[in-house]
Amino acid sequence: MKHKLLSFFVGSMILTSVAFAQEKKVSGRVTGADGKPLAGVTIAVQGSNVATQTDANGNYSLSVPTGKVIVFRSIGYSDKTLIVKEGQSAFNVTLNNSDNSLDEVVVTALGVKREKRELGYSAEQVPSKTINQASAVNLANGLQGKVSGLNVTTTSSSVNEDVKINLRGIRSLTGKNDPLLVLDGIQMDIKYLSSLNPNDVENVSVLKGGAAAAIYGPDARNGVIMVTTKKGSDNPIINLSHSTQWQNVSFFPKLQKQFGQGYDGIIDPVENWNWGPAFDGSTIDIGPKLPDGSQQTTTYSGTDERQKFYNTGVTNQTGVSLTSKDFFLSLEDALVKGIVPDDKNRRTGIRLNSQKEFGIFKAGVNFNYTQQNYDLYNQTAQADYFAAQNTGGNSGLFSQLINTPADIILSKYKDYKNDKFSTYENWFTNYGLNPYFSIGNWRKEGKKQDLITNLDLSLKATDWLNFTYRASLTSRNIAERNKTVGVNPSEWAINRGKDPIAGAIEEYNYNQTILTSDFFADVNTKIDDDFTFKGILGTYVRQNDWRITRVGADNLVVSELYNLSNRIGILSGSSNGYRTRLFSYYGSAGLNYKNWANIEVTGRWDKSSTLAMGNNSYFYPGVNAAVILTDAIPEWKSDAFNYLKIRGGWTKTANSDIDPYFLAATFSQPATSGFPFGSVPGLTANNTTYDPNLKPERINSTEAGFEAGLWNNRLTLEATYFYNKNTDQIISVNISEASGYSRSYRNAASFNSYGVDFGFNITPIIKFNNGGVNFKGSFLWNDSKVTSIDESLGLNELSIGGYVAAGNYAIKGLPAYQMRGTDYRRDDQGRIIVSSTTGRPSTSSDNVNFGRTLPKWIVNLTPSVHWKSFNLSAMFEHKGGHVVSFFGLGSDMAWTGVSEATAYNNREPFILPNSVIADPNNPGQYIENTSVKIGEKEPIYNYYTGEFRNTASNFIVSASQWRLRELSLTYDVPSEWLSARQKVIKGLSVALVGRNLALWLPKENKFMDPDFNSMTSDYPNAYGNVNANANPPVRNYGFTINAKF
Template sequence: MCCSLITLAQSNFKVSGIVIGVDKEPIIGATIQDKSNQTGVITDVEGRFTINASSRNAVLRVGYIGMKSEEIKVEGRSQITIILQEEAVKIDEVVVTALGIKREAKALGYAVSSVNNDALTAGNEQNVMSAISGKVAGVDISSTTAGPSGSTRVIIRGNSQLTGSNQPLYVIDGMPVDNTELEGAGKWGGYDYGDVLSSLNPDDIENISILKGPSASALYGSRASNGVVLITTKSAQKKKGIGVEFSSNLSIVKLLTGFDDYQRVYGQGRDGRPSMSGQSASTTSQVAWGGKLDPNMDVHIYNDEIRKYGNVNNNILSFFDTGITTTNAVAFSKTNDLSAFRVSVSDMRNWDIVPESELSRTSVSFKGNTQLSKRLTVEAQATYSYESVQNRPALSDSPSNLGNALIGIAPSFDQKWLSSNYKDETGRYNDWNGDKYRINPYWVINEMSNKSKRDRLIGQGRLYYAFTDYLKASFKAGLDSYTFRFTDFTPMYTPGFTDGMMKEMTNNVMQYNFEMMLRFQKRFGDFDVSAFVGGNVMRYEYESMIQTGQTQVIPGLQDITNYSSIETEHALVRKAVRSLFGQVSLGYKEFAYLDATFRNDVSSTLSPKNRSYFYPSVSGSLIFSNLFEHKEWFTFGKLRASWAKVGGDTSPYQLQLEYGLKPYTNKGTSLGYITSGSVPNANLKPTSTYSFEVGMDVRFLDNRLGLDFTYYQQITKDQILSLPVSQSTGYSRAMINAGEISNKGIEASLSLVPVKTKNFTWDANINFAKNYNEVVKLHEDVKDFELAAARWANAFIYASEGQPYGVIVGKKLNRTEAGEVIYENGLPTFDDKVSVLGNGNYDFTLGFRNAFSYKNLSMSVLVDMKFGADVYSMSKMQSHVNGTSKETLEGREGWYASEQARLSANVDAKDWAPTGGYVGKGVKAVTDADGNVSYVPNDVYVDPAKYWQALQNSSPEPFICDNSFVKLREVSLSYSCPKKWFVHTPIESVTLSAYGRNLLLIYSKVDNIDPESSYNNGNGQGFEYGSLPSRRTFGFGINVKF
């Protein structure tokens, strides 16, 4: 027989047939069941079946996941062809939950969101999490402007941790993996070194499930306190012979945003005059406070070369290249009755918009299983990836940050001139701006360099043993290992590093997981009962070695031994967690479901009396639509609720003093020191997170209309913090348990099928999420906790009591009760105390996706929207200080005319009453004879350059912008070639596609930068400085299956 028996029964009439979809393709694994006696079979690899029906008039129920179930009357037929229609919304959808267990979505008492491979790869986004931005409610995804080699920040239902990471746990095929981001860019600069997600091949991923709340993720323990992202890779599909799949994509990368909205009226120079000598020109290439542009005027530049004083079109944007990305992947699969395997190889190459910046990534994966006996099955899988990056862009205040060098270039200065004048005939650096913190961009890309290599292996093996049909055991051993090597070379003569410098960093990470589980599943009458209990042991080790060489011996030789001074830093971190966990699930008549879970972790990072901590969860769902008779307008209704508690530990070595060796010696002897400035605390206890959520899922009109709604509230207590203490203790900080953060919010997903005909379907989905966040309390002695600090204006990002997490703080402008800015001598005044000026986190997010299909042609459009966040744009501040911003035009002509009149009259500035200039909008104080103060409109003229320069380091308020945006995030178009084209060939299918990512910034209130620009993915979001242009991608691809 070509099918498998589900239930044995007496046979009265044999029926054979085939089950196919609307595309005429066979459906493998569809169930056919006789309604009268429950006899059932499943279809084979050709979609065929044979069943012994109870009679010639039997009724067969035919079903398959994702398809509408059909009831077929036999009516004496021995051969039947059955066509199943795809469901618009899948009621019996199976999702992956904690520990990799697949369950029906309707049975879950908490929210789980899934994204399949089609949605993941539609735009050919190479970072798997960036690819789902805007597609899942309650998941905020962002990245830096570092490009394809950068990392991704994923926040589920708001920030809840004051220290450490707020990002979720990542689990690949049931194996937790390390996604710890290396220390990224800060206020003084740095790099984005990427993360584990940047090395995954999206083509190998079958599905991503996101467990949002503690109830969904509680079984993963303390590592999952911020949610879980479950990544399921592809397995071999049942089919004849060896399956082969090949895909290839070519993408063109252009600039989405750029430095193109600057003033083009005044050029290089100061005080309204152009630079008329090479000496003055060498210090004003980034100063645009000169005279009015005149294409007929001759001016000097750096080497006394004569140039015209006109506007240079694209004088900044022309620095960047057109990027290219190629991806090629091939996969082989094979199945038989006992075994299955899939092997894939992929290669990705990227030449970025930043000149001389390249990325290559190669990955090989294997996934297979075999049934060794009737009761014993073995699974194994492994993924190896190798990534090489040449010249990651520097970020933030790095002197080599190209963005910082370019944003200040005067409109009359042609940056292309720098390409042949960045060094002299002896190879020494040519100063072009008098600023060692803004290095010539061509010196950066041609003389400075950095490179990195990342090797990663993720592998695991599993054993499954079935004692009976309802009692099974499993054992799993997994490994996640990677090595990251980074070299940063700064040649001799570089400003600030005239003797040269080199840094080599090597990081090794090893994480082991061992897990055993015993699972029971059986039906008792109307009750479905399942339960499991298990244990897990996790061991983690991180080792870092950093060598820094100073004073190069042989110019140009890039070797760490070529430096007269070499300092070495070494760090070793180890951690272990032992766990017990379990779950009991009850189902009644596919109507009511109840789950209860527990987990107990024992962490090596806490003291013996506190290191063991227990946390439970309970959840339930009610399919209330089963209470009513079937109505065509009401398809499905479900209520769900859950409660959970999750614990959390801390990083290693917080309980006692830790000692280390200084990277330098004294007379040949290494010096020891205490590595931390924090007082250790041997009594630290676990962090606790309490969560409650309720939700509803309703669908109407045969799944043409659906709404999924969730309300949640979550509070995290006993945060493990390092808080300031008196310096008299010998320490600057102390580790304590303190702090409480609350998150509560709503999530909603609306699905619509406005049009559905035989050949045309229009699907629409809108997802919405709003999170209310508050730092409820910190400590009786500390009311503000610093998350990040800015380079300028003494701006900070705080977690402050009574405020949302991550507020932007600094000195604010003094204002009257009516809100008018108070001026003194024409310049704004500032409050001496620090105030809240904004919030770097979004109030709410919206995603709107439309999908259209007509016969073999499919199209999807995704619009991504985020509202309510603020950003302190230091790029905007610098453009005002340098005079390149359009806002700096106001008052110039009047001031320069006034100055010309003063000079003509030979009057000293202190004795002159300006007749024009910039007048700040606000009021000034006046005092009458009795000493009473009142306010009148400000009418004092000031030099616009002096006005904006006075704000540079005084207050961030004028440069805090609304960071809301609306983006056309993704458009994809695909065409499935008719199968009749490939009859009598080994080709099974061919799909052609075209796509675009980040195509259009529809709405934004931030000038010249992408609102998603950030120089790191840490907890302190809301600062931007020297951002590179964001990238827009167009491409096309082909997928062929054999």
């Protein structure tokens, strides 16, 4: 395979070029948004060495082949791209400080460049400068807030930062709702986005509607994120960039610091419960007396030690790139040291893009290799330890921290190997571990390698017909070692419950290889002076192979000798391999009239290997149209109202995104089966049955919108209404075990999703000498309604994931998804019913709905100010209309008495607000509770560790949020200043940057950032459910330097 790849790469690189095209001279004038001429603007023919610059009056002239794209570039302004068509020789161009334009050229399906005015669907293009404004390491974070309708949320703030992305809500109740990633024309899973160097990106086009899927197939049903990387340029350019950013914890749960360890108001030195007496500053014993007679003590007072556990993280990202006539070469090194001590991840990458022309033939090859080496605390392994101990301990690192008594000075226990009070066996409590011991004892070391290569060949058969062939190989290899340090405690420690920890190692390997082949013909021809025809006809093949292998030794002889042969007993392990294939034919046909009316018909036929014969092929058509009314009716056009376009489309798409071998009976070996028993193997049959007639999920998408420009595009507007009818949803439901199975997969559910996507741009909103103020914003309103679950079984609700007491559900007649959970028993007026003797409430046996878990609206506001060489830009983001559950986090804090809520009324007896008791004179009626207090006849912690902890309504709050997502201040050193002093540096800029600098939440949210969807790593669609295992959110701040040579 290595020899084949080398031949593939070298063979593509040695191609030579011959110029072939009919050239024509074009000329014009370039001005800024204020109408003043711009000098020194570079005008280049994309993909060639032809370029020129504007003179002092903004004028230019150059020879350009017909059909080529010319790019206008200038520091401080957004790039402008235009296509040179027959009959056109003059282009007067206005460059804006904004990244939005109504007549720009955008990259659409299959990488075909089209003028935005032609498109009958919504598409946005984000340039590299905007993406890298705040120097995000993860490309997804660079897109946050910059595309209307795009929702990016974080699942963890670890050094392997993970995000979830969706466009305009969801289209599948139980399947994937991620958009498709297309990198330089090659389709791939969105997970590869984190492997890309944002500085390698030329631009990102976002296709939001179902029209994208008509060409790209089922993976594009949730929209498409098209990433175009940089190519060669006319003159050799070396770019050097460096960014250093620091990370601090930005939000921590509200914890009480009034009461310490113990129970019932009595100090207990070995307890992690915080139900002891109020802090008084006295000296107390903590932990047991050790065998040598030593006893540790502490001051009985509250501290902030739990927050101080986390480090200040540091990210250093350095990149260098060389751009020449026919290639682009870049190197990157990004070292992330996280907020969790000792956690780190280093991403190193190389990219080479090359392109050659042979007259009518063009060949290009892209090569990208990324390696990530990481060393992390292994939370999963520690959770297994706590499960085996069965002591009720808090399994996650974050949970351990927040549930540590406030009088424990955690920073004293860093040296868990040498300090006797910090060791495993001498830790003060049995119900938790020294967090420094935890992060040192359970480690995950890994290497992730991503290789993305593609070959792009095109043949311009005539001036109206072009053939393109693309082949790609995408490979991911993950090799991990999960290590557990063995601990052999003394007999004294074992007697107090500190069981031995067996040294262990697990080798994990994940290998994936995706091969694709894509061939299509592209037609673009004028029928007569009025009509132009554009069409595409192609075929696509994809094969996806992956294998997961695990081998482990659970009882090492020598504790820290991590070799599988260093063991007692047999090896544990598993190996699973999968293969899927997809065959497709696709096409489109478009007719353009006088460049102001456009209609396009699309279609695609897919055949998937994951479905049964007879149901594994499906066709989906589409149509979209656009009309430029201000060109069709010239009388409408004026300086105040210069552009109006209306557009609309309908598309039918399908989704066969199910696991391979879904329809076959499979066998496995559960960890609790007791097999293999010696040399006797044992397997268990799958308890799920699958409908052999399973069909693809179907999506009928409709959208309509407009784009408008006012006052010579000083104000631009864009709005879209979209409606998706989603049917034949594939769901899993419980069935009678008499059938031999407990669950069944079938086509049953359906739901509708709809909304409005709106964006505006004012350039400038205010003008002043040498500068101005620009303002950009977007708004998404998104809703849905579940119309059925499973009528054949009479089901009206479906569990999506989460906790039994607080889970995500799809419920007939309500938006998807709903947070459903436990609540107190209430009377008809919504008042809480409490005991007339204890004052304590009881939890209702019926769960209730608390609201939707996906945002109903998202608002992004981006003001920017530029003056001379300075540019200040901010981005504010608001999400609202939804709820979030912190049940997993809040119930843990209530149990141990560390949450702020458990110190209510200084833990004196109190009447539960809004409570009622049974009316002794009227059975079945209730009266206001004015006298019965919680904690008056029994310990108050009985309520907090009982009904309060188990009732989800105490931990479900509004997920509304405002945040300062990005802030940057950039200074571009004037080019004339540089050229007057030296000839080496052609451009230099420095910037102060920040991300997630401020967060504003409702007062009721005392728990966590609601954007942290930590449970989606286990339940992909369990939005709005945050457990106690995720690291807290962080803010980033730092500086960047960019130099051009």
